[in-house]
Amino acid sequence: MSNLEMWEVFIQTKPGLSHKHAGTVQAATSEMALQNARDVYTRRMEGTSIWVVPSKYMVTSEGVDKEAFFDPADDKLYRHPTFYEIPNDVKNM
Amino acid sequence: MNPLFNYLLKVADDTLIFGQRLGELCGQGPYLEEDIALTNIALDYLGQSNNLYQYAAKVQDLGKTVDDLAFLRLEKEYLNCQLSEMPNGDYAQTILKVYFFSVYQKILYTILQVSEDAQLAAIAEKSLKEVKYHYTHTSTWIKMFAGGTEESKTRLKNAVENLWEYTAGMFAETEGEKDLSQLGIAPNPQDLYENWKFLVAEDFRNFGIEIPENEFMQKGSRTGYHTEYFGYILCELQYMQRTYPNCVW
Secondary structure, rough: OOOOOOEEEEEEOOOOOOEEEEEEEOOOOOOHHHHHHHHHHHOOOOOOOEEEEHHHHHHOOOOOOHEEEEHHHHHOOOOOOOOOOOOOOOOOO | OOOOHHHHHHHHHHHHHHHHHHHHOOOOOOHHOOOOOHHHHHHHHHHHHHHHHHHHHHHHHHOHHHHHHOOOHHHHOOOOOOHOOOOOOHHHHHHHHHHHHHHHHHHHHHOOOOOOOOHHHHHHHHHHHHHHHHHHHHHHHHHHHHOOOHHHHHHHHHHHHHHHHHHHHOOOOOOOOOHHHHHHOOOOHHHHHHHHHHHHHHHHHHHHHOOOOOOOOOOOOOOOOOOOHHHHHHHHHHHHHOEEEEEEO
């Protein structure tokens, strides 16, 4: 199976929502990756749109300095929009 | 003799046996993703057979159930084509079998969508969507086999040679089918065959493989006359229902 590449799969459950990471598939070509993702990750109507990306192109925060990247955001309350009052008619904010 | 009943059995029996053969590969696929792809296709087939047997039972009007029709008929009463009975073989043959059948089903269901029989048209419309995907998936594979290694090309060529002489059998007529054509309920099988040959020839040109020159075709499909494989298939298919009649989960 050495010719099979790893692909990351993202599924959008409803139009307008974000694509969420669903898992991975192994496939030799992008055509197959898309079809395999459809078979593996949408067989129970989990979604209506699929993105696949070769895993080798995913850049992740694995090797960074975690403290420098994430800790500073922890104590900055003024960055959160919690002091607005949202009118009742605004459903999705 | 009910022509519509025979016709429904023919379409249903094809999907049942194709589904049964693919089901043998559950857990045996070359890798996880293709195992699921194949079993999804098998389930599509069984779903189609379920809808068709349900309607057939209604048309027959003898109070039979889907299970009665699927599991309890005698071998001579099954009207599936001989191609459906061919073994899965290697992956090239497994995929090629589904490919040949999916081209046939695409043409068949496209025409049945506008059948004068509303129920049949509804089943065809729903099934066509599934079949379009079967066609997409298998053509993608065949293209890869044909443009791949020496081994993949050889295996594909052998698969074509093994299956080709059974392909005409898909277009064999059942008793009374001519009446259905005249009533606009079912298409003329000869027209289907011409259409099929044209599409497959075009595809093979794109894939870069040859249509076999030998024009010999096996006969006897859909007359209750089956290959030797069918005995083994029916044995597995019918075992539970015959050993434990009316068994429930």
